[in-house]
Amino acid sequence: MKVSNIKLIEDNIETVSCSGDDISGRHPQIFLKVNSEDGTVECYYCGKNFIQKSMFKKN
Numbered sequence: 822m823k824v825s826n827i828k829l830i831e832d833n834i835e836t837v838s839c840s841g842d843d844i845s846g847r848h849p850q851i852f853l854k855v856n857s858e859d860g861t862v863e864c865y866y867c868g869k870n871f872i873q874k875s876m877f878k879k880n
């Protein structure tokens with residue numbers, strides 16, 4: 822997991838939207854469902870990792 826491309830989200834968020842950014846590149850906006858087991862989801866366009874705050878602290 823690339824630590825340089827992580828975006829922390831609130832613990833109660835189940836779906837995130839991603840449209841990229843200037844660093845990793847823009848892409849069409851998509852919605853991603855957060856994995857309920859580990860609290861993370863990776864954007865398949867730009868590789869950005871969304872991680873729930875409480876899950877991130879455990880690592």
Ligand SMILES: [Zn+2]
Nearest residue numbers: 839841864867
């Ligand atoms: Zn993305």
